[in-house]
Amino acid sequence: MDIVLEMQGVCKTFYGDGVIVKANDQVNFNLKKGEIHALLGENGAGKSTLVGTLFRKPDSGIIRLNGKEVELNDPITALNYGLGIARQDLTKSLIERHTIAENILSISKGFFLSLTEIENEIIKVLNMYDLGELDPKVRIWKLSGGEKQRVEILKALISDPDILILDEPTSMLTPTEIDNLFKLLNKLKARGKSIILISHHLEEAVNYSDRITILRQGKVVDTIDTHKAKENWKSEEEGIRAIANLMVGRESLYDLYREPLKPVNVAIEIKGINAKNEMGDEVVRGVGLKLMDNQIVGLAGISGNGQAELVEAMLNLRKADSGEVWIRGMNITNKSIRAIKNLGVAYVPEVRRKALILDLSVRENLLLNSYQYSPTPMIENDNNALITEELIDRFNIKTPSPLVPVRTLSGGNRQKVVVAREFSVIPPDGAGLILIVENPTFGLDVGTTQFVREELLKMRAAGAAILLVSSDLTEILTLSDVISVMYKGRIMGTVDSEDATRENIGLLMGGVELEEVFS
């Protein structure tokens, strides 16, 4: 097969916050005509940076397209050479206030803008590739996360590129939509297009790619032929594990053991909660949940189906229009967040900015919960230093000193700071901790992910009642005792973990009724 894209000795360095990051270090990569080439690696391994150098030239290195050396200085040159990209960060890619048609500029020509022409083209491409229904006249802010992701893919496809780059295209799609996407990719492949796929879902790479290149700390670890490798792997799991080990560089994934525990006490119960989002739309509709000590309840669902609003309504960070929240037999509806947290409630929000003050030190961030318990108005530094050292040690936070600002830490270590603070909350009167965690491993590397999950299981064994809100199905399935699935603001069904499979939870996440799934 011909090589359409060849990258040789690509280097890219970022300077910032006093650290120098070699995001790409002498990377060699090639793409054959008509293949799906998966690019894998942990967060910060340099995947997005590598494809980014195709749209902004690298610090050094050679890029050849069809054997000819080219200089791709800016996105427009790359577009003209037939490269299309669907980016990961949609906030930097889509304009919320504009319609879908207005977002797609690459095919508009001339002085006058014929939106009708673009709209027709959009519908043509949607039909051609079976991308599903999208109304070109709808504004982006009205779309769900999955729909936005489809718009981004459409934007890349519409200029009919020879090389299509998809950066985490499936993070907000339902399992059915993911299936459709890969059918589409196979169709493109058959038409001679070449595809670079970046994903952190390793099973997608194992199942659909032709070759896999693995990056670690900016360097290429290995490029493997998926079809050949599959003959050696006994199962999908073994393949995933082999790749994960290459990504991390050591044996990293081992099975988490969830010891059987019998939950007795009801820790928190919510009844018929309704809540609105900022737009004033009702996004939580009559949700009821029950959480017991020694139990992890997984709240599954594609992000944006009301999970965030539900948690906020539970903690009175958002007004609940109706419904009640009971903690250990006490009605805490509309009590202040302080009063709720004093009952032994800990909260790890998905958005880390909401949990950390980036310019304060690691120590100050670790103590945010405890200042109010200080007996004097003064800060007791000796005692604080002791507590902090202990937490840094126990949660293995990598920081040069407890006094450096949290801003200087990596994403994984920032999350460890939050986890350390919240997991060490001590509930009153020896009661079990109530722990609410939202996508606790989002954006973390394999090692930290494993660490956080282990800690969750340890907390469970220690008697905590845990609500795990996650859009990562693997995480939900490995950790939860009971799984509730949320779709468009309501609970589609609650399934015991023994009965739950990737398939049936996936269907519920896509809005299929419980009776149909289990019939």
Place this chain on the structure above:
Amino acid sequence: MAEIINPVLGQSIVAAATFFLIPTLGEIYTERSGILNLGIEGMIIASAAGSYAITFLTQNLWVGIIFGIFLGGILATIHAVITITFNRNQIVSGIGLTIFGTGLSGFLGRDVIGKAVNGLDKIELPILYDLPVIGPIFFNHTILVYLSYILVPVLWFILYKTRVGILIRTVGENPSAAFNQGVNVRLIRYLCTIFGGMCAGLGGAYLSLSWLNFWSEGMTNGKGWIVIALVVVSLWNPLGALFGSYLFGSFDVLQFSFQQIGIDTSILKMMPYLSTMTFLALWAIILSQQKVKSIVGAPTALATPFED
């Protein structure tokens, strides 16, 4: 109402409104591209002095007017270099520009204070002037007023119906998205900022050569700042600018009518600024609604530098 229909009063409202309208149209384009230029007041007053002085020297009105436009463009270029090329704070740069422009106006106009120059003549438009009521109000003005009538629909059309327009709006909403699709973000921001400066310059020339036809130091009375508020009131839309400018033009003129009732003049002089604040407060309440915000409102990337 009878007073507004009074042709003389109506005419002076149109004349006052045009002074607000032309710079507002320019600043709308600037802000739509994501650049906030608080130097409007400085550009207007410098151009008012500059164009008056040049006209006095050359005895040619058009050379003066073109100089005014040119000067506004040059001053805006300073702002553009600071904020677009060097990504510096737009608010500080804009305020600096106003202070500089005010000083420059004193320098340019020092020899022509109290000197008379023949300003632009009013032209009665044939046929249109004979229309009942509106004819004498709208169609007995200088050519710059007629130009503003044309600018409003043309600039609206460009912003909403052409490729250039959507590029400008995209750059102001999300410069990274625009850049990723191959748009030259900096170029568009430069052009829009300079266009805004040229409009402010034209507004200055209109002030000293058409509307009031004299030059005295500090003659804008800080009215240039009202333009900044007008851009908000007009919801960043050229058609809205028409509405806002005429509304504020009315406040500006009608204050003199209240004098007859016996309200103190110093209170009346506060009217335009007081109404500005009232409107901004009103708009702030409406625009803070999330649902409204996702449809209209300040360009999302307004006043944020673009670092690619």
